Amino acid sequence: MTKSEILAATKIRTGRTDLTDIDTELYAVLVDMTARHAFLKDSATQALADGTPNYAFPTNANRILFVTESLTSNASDDTEPVREISFNDYLYLKQSASDEGEPEYYAVFNKYLYFYPTPNTTYTATIYYQKLHPSDLDSILLGDEYKECVIEGVCFKVMEGLGIGAEDGAIHYQNYETALSVLANKVKDKEVNTVDGYY
Numbered sequence: 001m002t003k004s005e006i007l008a009a010t011k012i013r014t015g016r017t018d019l020t021d022i023d024t025e026l027y028a029v030l031v032d033m034t035a036r037h038a039f040l041k042d043s044a045t046q047a048l049a050d051g052t053p054n055y056a057f058p059t060n061a062n063r064i065l066f067v068t069e070s071l072t073s074n075a076s077d078d079t080e081p082v083r084e085i086s087f088n089d090y091l092y093l094k095q096s097a098s099d100e101g102e103p104e105y106y107a108v109f110n111k112y113l114y115f116y117p118t119p120n121t122t123y124t125a126t127i128y129y130q131k132l133h134p135s136d137l138d139s140i141l142l143g144d145e146y147k148e149c150v151i152e153g154v155c156f157k158v159m160e161g162l163g164i165g166a167e168d169g170a171i172h173y174q175n176y177e178t179a180l181s182v183l184a185n186k187v188k189d190k191e192v193n194t195v196d197g198y199y
Helices: 003-014 023-036 087-096 144-162 166-190
Strands: 041-048 054-056 061-071 080-084 105-109 112-116 123-131
Touching (some): 003 023, 003 144, 023 144, 087 105, 087 112
Antiparallel strands (some): 054 112
């Protein structure tokens, strides 16, 4: 799927043959799709430092899916899953229990990961996450199976921007939402609650 293919289809479906630029509309649709559903996934490693409990989300991360950790100084150390808890539970644990050790839990707040216990030495965390589409529209990361959804979303955004009648725009919006729902269900059917299931 390329930007030029999306533009050509949008011109035909909206009747806007004078349309030359859809960057704003295309980017809005790609971000909406990848913010709402885990269509793009990635992983990043994060060094957990002794005495430092919180770390910023990886670049373009929208939602954390899964975290594992291992002892950095021991190459044979098994990778362990780190369980997600609510931020309120994290705050409770910080006030009521021993504060340092091997991280067993993480909480998410304001685009930061908070590990508990606070690392007592250096660990390596692998963070698996739902990724927002980057702003580079010359390389659309979604495959061809997403094309129909993207085209309908862009058609809706173009018509919305022009203030064209609600009825014409509503058809494209409905088509977009229907296609998005079908794609989301396909992704959910493939997912397994393990690290391997995310890739």
